[in-house]
Amino acid sequence: MDDKELIEAHFQGDVQAFSLLLDRYLSPMYGFVFQMARDREMTDDIVQETCIKAWKHLSGFDLDKSFKTWIFTIAKRTALDYFKKKKAIPFSAFDDGDGGSIFEDVSDIREKPDEEFIQNESIEELDKALDLLPEGSKNILVLAYKEDLSLQEIAEVLGEPYNTVKSRHNRALRKLRNIMAPKNLTVS
Amino acid sequence: MDTLRTLFHQIPSQEASYGLKGRILAAIATELEKRVKLERRAAYTGMLFSVAIASIASFGYGSEFIQSDFWSLTSLVLSDTSVLTGYWSSVAYSLLETFPVGAAIAFVLPVFLFLISLGTYSRFQQDADRYGRYRIGNGTSVTA
Numbered sequence: 001m002d003d004k005e006l007i008e009a010h011f012q013g014d015v016q017a018f019s020l021l022l023d024r025y026l027s028p029m030y031g032f033v034f035q036m037a038r039d040r041e042m043t044d045d046i047v048q049e050t051c052i053k054a055w056k057h058l059s060g061f062d063l064d065k066s067f068k069t070w071i072f073t074i075a076k077r078t079a080l081d082y083f084k085k086k087k088a089i090p091f092s093a094f095d096d097g098d099g100g101s102i103f104e105d106v107s108d109i110r111e112k113p114d115e116e117f118i119q120n121e122s123i124e125e126l127d128k129a130l131d132l133l134p135e136g137s138k139n140i141l142v143l144a145y146k147e148d149l150s151l152q153e154i155a156e157v158l159g160e161p162y163n164t165v166k167s168r169h170n171r172a173l174r175k176l177r178n179i180m181a182p183k184n185l186t187v188s
Numbered sequence: 189m190d191t192l193r194t195l196f197h198q199i200p201s202q203e204a205s206y207g208l209k210g211r212i213l214a215a216i217a218t219e220l221e222k223r224v225k226l227e228r229r230a231a232y233t234g235m236l237f238s239v240a241i242a243s244i245a246s247f248g249y250g251s252e253f254i255q256s257d258f259w260s261l262t263s264l265v266l267s268d269t270s271v272l273t274g275y276w277s278s279v280a281y282s283l284l285e286t287f288p289v290g291a292a293i294a295f296v297l298p299v300f301l302f303l304i305s306l307g308t309y310s311r312f313q314q315d316a317d318r319y320g321r322y323r324i325g326n327g328t329s330v331t332a
Binding site for chain 1: 192193195196197198199200201202203204205208209211212213215216219314317318321
């Protein structure tokens, strides 16, 4: 059953339907939140709150839209609210770290490039390199390349304009390239 | 040669903590329980309130309504329909003029409230049924 069918089954009283949706999205959402929280207990709390919010507001979900994008959006907002309450991570950690502003004029109109890497043990190095990126840049790359969200969907999740996300995505790739360049990795 | 996407997919993911799904479903069951209790309280209170208002309206406005010009005119029309056929526009205007707005609101309000309470009661029944199924065994609803 696809997401739409599961949600419709949920509204018709099928108690297993929401559980099946959780099976589908709990892990990717957990990974996304963990990227931000970096703490298991905090991530557990945020993910639990996210799922309860999703359950409560499921009647307001547009069935023609992507459930994954919707629940990731809730996860991101819940995480930010949680951090603000706990003051665990400064709000500025969600900027892109190089003075970039969401109000900047973006003229870069390149489509999302599918970069190729020639790798030597690059998975571990990629993981380490991601940790060196600012939080905002890391989120965009993880959502784009690990969770396979489109830039439009990422813009919805992060609550930012599409062109801003596109520009930040390109900057994030450049930064990643710069970090990984000395480690025998080249971009073709 | 791998693409960036392939590399990202190979980065090990953080798996959800053991038992998290069970805790989430248990929390949802608790939310549903709260909702069921609230709906039950709202339904019964609404019905009781509407009956109380209807009773007060009957005592307060009942005799006033029976003695009103509107009721006299209505009784006349019902007892002799030739009045209606012959003078329907005058009758209609007179009924409008003498319509007891206060009494009408006093009687319509409890009916309206009762219908809303009935709707709430219906939702309560559905949610109570769903809550029961969550508690009995939604696979991992209560236990991890």
